[in-house]
Amino acid sequence: MSIARSQKGRFSAQRLFAPQSVLVAGHGTPEGARVLANMEQAGFAGATYVIERGRPHGQSNFAQAVPCVEALSEPPDLAILAGPEADSAWLVPALGALGTRAAIAISALRDPVALGRASNVRIMGPMSFGVASPGIGLNASVAHMPVPRGRIALITQSASLARAVLDWAGPNGVGFSHIIGVGANKDLGFGAVLDWLSRDPETTLILLDIRHVRERRAFISAARAASRLRPIVAIRPGGRLADPSGRADGVFCAALNRAGVFVVNRLEDFLAAAETLSRSRPARGEALAVVTNAISPGRLAGDAAVLLGIRLATLPDSAQSALAASVPAELIQGLVYAHPNGPSRLAEVASMVGAVPEVGGVLVLMTPNGDGDAATVQALIAASKAARLPMLTCVMGETTGAPHRRALAEAGCTVFATPEQAVQAFHHLLRARQARIDAAQLPGEQVLDLAVEQGEVREVVASARAEARRSLTSLETLKLLAAYGIRGCRPGMQGEHLAVRVLDDPMFGPAMELTAPGYAAVFEMPPLNLPLAEAMARRAGLGSGKVAQVAEALVRVSQMVVDVPAIARLEIDPLIVSAEGLGFAAAAIGLRPVNERAYLAIPPYPQFLARPFSARGQEFMVRPIRPEDAHEHEALLRRVPAEDMRYRFFSAVRQVSPEQIARLTQIDYEREMAFIAVRRADGATVGVSRLVRERMGDPRGEFALLVEPSAKGLGLGSHLMRRLFEWAKDVGISEIVGEILVDNLPMLSFVKHLGFVLAHLPEEPELVEAVYRVG
Numbered sequence: 023m024s025i026a027r028s029q030k031g032r033f034s035a036q037r038l039f040a041p042q043s044v045l046v047a048g049h050g051t052p053e054g055a056r057v058l059a060n061m062e063q064a065g066f067a068g069a070t071y072v073i074e075r076g077r078p079h080g081q082s083n084f085a086q087a088v089p090c091v092e093a094l095s096e097p098p099d100l101a102i103l104a105g106p107e108a109d110s111a112w113l114v115p116a117l118g119a120l121g122t123r124a125a126i127a128i129s130a131l132r133d134p135v136a137l138g139r140a141s142n143v144r145i146m147g148p149m150s151f152g153v154a155s156p157g158i159g160l161n162a163s164v165a166h167m168p169v170p171r172g173r174i175a176l177i178t179q180s181a182s183l184a185r186a187v188l189d190w191a192g193p194n195g196v197g198f199s200h201i202i203g204v205g206a207n208k209d210l211g212f213g214a215v216l217d218w219l220s221r222d223p224e225t226t227l228i229l230l231d232i233r234h235v236r237e238r239r240a241f242i243s244a245a246r247a248a249s250r251l252r253p254i255v256a257i258r259p260g261g262r263l264a265d266p267s268g269r270a271d272g273v274f275c276a277a278l279n280r281a282g283v284f285v286v287n288r289l290e291d292f293l294a295a296a297e298t299l300s301r302s303r304p305a306r307g308e309a310l311a312v313v314t315n316a317i318s319p320g321r322l323a324g325d326a327a328v329l330l331g332i333r334l335a336t337l338p339d340s341a342q343s344a345l346a347a348s349v350p351a352e353l354i355q356g357l358v359y360a361h362p363n364g365p366s367r368l369a370e371v372a373s374m375v376g377a378v379p380e381v382g383g384v385l386v387l388m389t390p391n392g393d394g395d396a397a398t399v400q401a402l403i404a405a406s407k408a409a410r411l412p413m414l415t416c417v418m419g420e421t422t423g424a425p426h427r428r429a430l431a432e433a434g435c436t437v438f439a440t441p442e443q444a445v446q447a448f449h450h451l452l453r454a455r456q457a458r459i460d461a462a463q464l465p466g467e468q469v470l471d472l473a474v475e476q477g478e479v480r481e482v483v484a485s486a487r488a489e490a491r492r493s494l495t496s497l498e499t500l501k502l503l504a505a506y507g508i509r510g511c512r513p514g515m516q517g518e519h520l521a522v523r524v525l526d527d528p529m530f531g532p533a534m535e536l537t538a539p540g541y542a543a544v545f546e547m548p549p550l551n552l553p554l555a556e557a558m559a560r561r562a563g564l565g566s567g568k569v570a571q572v573a574e575a576l577v578r579v580s581q582m583v584v585d586v587p588a589i590a591r592l593e594i595d596p597l598i599v600s601a602e603g604l605g606f607a608a609a610a611i612g613l614r615p616v617n618e619r620a621y622l623a624i625p626p627y628p629q630f631l632a633r634p635f636s637a638r639g640q641e642f643m644v645r646p647i648r649p650e651d652a653h654e655h656e657a658l659l660r661r662v663p664a665e666d667m668r669y670r671f672f673s674a675v676r677q678v679s680p681e682q683i684a685r686l687t688q689i690d691y692e693r694e695m696a697f698i699a700v701r702r703a704d705g706a707t708v709g710v711s712r713l714v715r716e717r718m719g720d721p722r723g724e725f726a727l728l729v730e731p732s733a734k735g736l737g738l739g740s741h742l743m744r745r746l747f748e749w750a751k752d753v754g755i756s757e758i759v760g761e762i763l764v765d766n767l768p769m770l771s772f773v774k775h776l777g778f779v780l781a782h783l784p785e786e787p788e789l790v791e792a793v794y795r796v797g
Contacts, residue, residue, distance in 0.1 A: 721757060
C-alpha cells in the first residue's frame with residue numbers, strides 16, 4: 023500500500039508541481055497574459071486551457087479556449103488564478119466539482135483557505151509568483167524572462183524578489199530546478215513545497231525567501247527532511263523592521279538552524295551562498311588552508327578568516343616535509359606561499375594541501391603575473407574538478423582577472439574577485455555544515471536523569487491557577503526552579519552574571535535566550551540536549567571552563583519548558599557562574615492562559631511510546647522511528663522481496679532514493695507516526711507501520727505496513743498496526759485508510775481481520791480501499 027500516490031479526487035503534489043494540464047484563468051489580465059506567454063515560450067507539452075466566455079482576448083493557438091469549466095472533458099491538474107477575486111469565487115467551486123485539486127493564486131484572494139476547503143481545492147498564494155520547472159518545460163509564472171535550467175530551487179514569498187534573483191542568475195551561470203512562489207502562504211506553503219523538493223533528485227540547493235511560517239511543525243519537519251541531503255539557505259526581508267530588538271530574528275534563525283537551514287540577512291550573502299553551495303563540495307572540516315602566489319593577498323584572506331572565527335589549517339610535520347620536498351612552497355603565518363615559478367605550480371600546491379586530512383577546504387589566491395596566467399587557470403580548473411573537498415578560487419584584478427574568473431566559472435569552479443569574498447564563501451559552507459549537524463539532533467522528552475517530583479510541580483502551577491494568577495510568586499518560582507536542580511545563589515556569591523530567558527515567539531513558540539556581558543544574545547529552541555546547550559554557551563562567549571556547567575543549567579530549563587507547558591515566560595537574571603557553581607539571584611515565571619498550552623516548534627522524541635514485544639522466543643523493541651534509523655531502514659527495504667515492495671509502493675521499486683529514506687525517517691511526531699520493530703538479537707529493523715495525516719488536526723490518516731519475511735508469522739504486523747490505532751486515538755484521528763492492490767490477497771485478509779472495511783474504487787479498478795474507524 024502507498025501513502026503518497028497521485029489519485030483522482032484527492033490533492034496531489036505531483037499535479038501541483040509537475041502538472042500535465044493547466045488552466046490559466048484570467049488570461050486577459052496583464053498577469054494572466056504573462057503566465058500564458060511564459061508557458062508557450064517554455065514549450066509546455068501538456069494541455070493548456072483558457073476560459074473564453076465573451077469576446078476573445080487574442081490568445082495564441084497555444085491554449086485551447088473553452089466557454090466554461092463544465093466544457094472541459096477532464097479536470098486540469100492545475101489552475102492558475104490570475105483574474106479578479108470575483109471570478110475565483112465561482113471558478114474554484116466549479117473546478118473542484120470537476121475534480122481539479124490544486125490551484126495557484128497569482129492575484130489577490132482574501133480567504134483562499136475557506137474557498138479551498140469549501141471546494142476541495144488546495145490553493146497556493148495569493149499573490150504568488152507562480153511555479154516554474156524548466157526540466158519539464160513548465161513556466162506558469164509571472165517571470166519577466168526565461169528561467170534557465172539548473173539545480174537550485176527557489177521558494178519565495180515575493181514575486182519581485184524572485185524576478186531579481188532570476189535576473190541575477192543568467193550572467194552568473196546559475197540555473198533552477200524550480201522557482202515556486204508561495205505568496206502570502208495562506209493554505210499551501212513552505213511545508214508542502216519542501217516535502218516535494220525533499221524527494222526531487224534534480225535539486226541540489228534550496229533558497230528560501232521567507233517572512234512568515236504558518237504551521238511551525240510542518241515546516242520544521244519538511245525542512246529537516248529536505249536539508250538531510252542538500253543545503254538550504256534562507257533570507258527574511260523585514261525581520262528587523264518588524265522587531266528592531268532582534269529577538270524575533272534571533273528565534274527565527276535558531277528555529278531554522280535546528281531544521282538544517284542557515285539564515286543570511288543580506289541579499290549579497292543570499293546570492294553568494296547560492297553560487298558557492300551550488301558549485302562547491304561540502305566542507306570536509308572546519309580548517310581552511312590558504313594557498314597563494316602572493317603574500318599580501320594571502321594576509322588579507324587570513325585577516326578575513328580571523329574576523330569570521332575561521333581556523334587556518336595547520337599542516338602536520340609530515341605534510342610540510344612532503345610539500346617542501348616536492349614543490350617550492352613555504353608557510354608564512356599559517357598561509358601556504360607557492361612560489362610563482364611555473365604555470366602549474368599553484369594548482370600542484372593546492373592539490374597537495376587538499377590531500378591533507380586535517381584540511382577542511384582550500385582557498386587558492388591568484389594575482390596576475392602575465393603570459394602564463396591562462397595556463398595557471400587551466401591547471402586550477404583541473405585541480406578543482408579532481409579535489410575531494412571544496413577548492414575555492416580567487417583571481418584578483420579586472421583587466422586580465424575578469425576573463426580568467428569567467429573561464430573558471432564556465433568550467434563550474436567557485437571563483438571570487440577578492441580574498442574577503444572567498445573566505446566568506448567558506449564561512450557559508452561551514453554554516454551549512456553546522457546547520458545540518460544541528461538538524462540531526464533530536465533530544466528526547468528527558469535528557470538528564472532528573473528526579474523531579476512532578477506532583478510538587480503540578481501543585482505550584484495549580485496554586486496560581488486557583489487564584490487566577492498569570493505569574494508565580496517568588497517562593498513558587500524558587501520551588502519550581504529547585505525542582506529542576508536550579509537553586510538560588512549563596513550570600514556573597516561572586517562570579518560572571520548571565521541572563522537566561524524563555525520567551526514565547528509568535529511564529530515558533532517557546533524559545534530560549536542566553537546573554538553574557540559584552541556579547542549579543544543567542545537563541546535556541548527547546549528541547550535541548552547537552553551538545554546543543556554547550557554550543558549555545560560557546561556562542562554566548564563563555565570560556566571553556568564555564569561551558570559545561572552553564573549547558574547543564576540550560577538543559578534543566580529546557581526540561582522544565584517541556585514538562586510544564588503552562589510556562590509562558592521565564593527570566594533568570596542574573597544567573598551567577600563561579601568556581602563554586604551556579605546560582606540565581608533573581609527569577610520570575612509567567613503562565614499562559616488556562617486553556618493554552620505551549621506548542622514546541624520541535625517536538626521532543628516520544629521515548630515514552632517505546633515498548634518491548636515478544637513472540638516465540640524472539641525479543642523486539644517497538645518504538646517511534648528516529649533520523650538515526652536511516653541506515654537500518656534502508657537495509658530493511660533492501661531485504662524485502664520485490665513482490666512485497668510492489669505491494670508497498672505500487673510499482674516495481676528496486677531501490678529507494680536517499681531523499682525518500684530521509685523523508686521516511688525524519689517525521690513530525692504530531693502530524694505522522696512510524697513505529698519500527700527492532701530485533702534485540704542483532705539490532706536490525708524488521709518491520710514498520712506508518713500513519714500520516716496531511717495536516718495537523720485532520721481526522722483522517724493513511725497507513726502503510728511492511729514486515730520482512732524473517733519476522734512474519736509472529737504477530738508482529740498486528741502489533742505494529744494496533745500501536746497505530748492507539749496513537750491515532752490519542753491524537754484525534756478518527757478514520758484510518760489505506761489502498762491495497764487487488765492482487766495483494768494476504769494484506770486484504772490481514773486488514774479485514776483487524777476490523778477494516780473493504781470497498782472497491784470504481785475509478786481505480788486495481789485498488790481496494792480499506793477503512794478503519796478508530797473507537
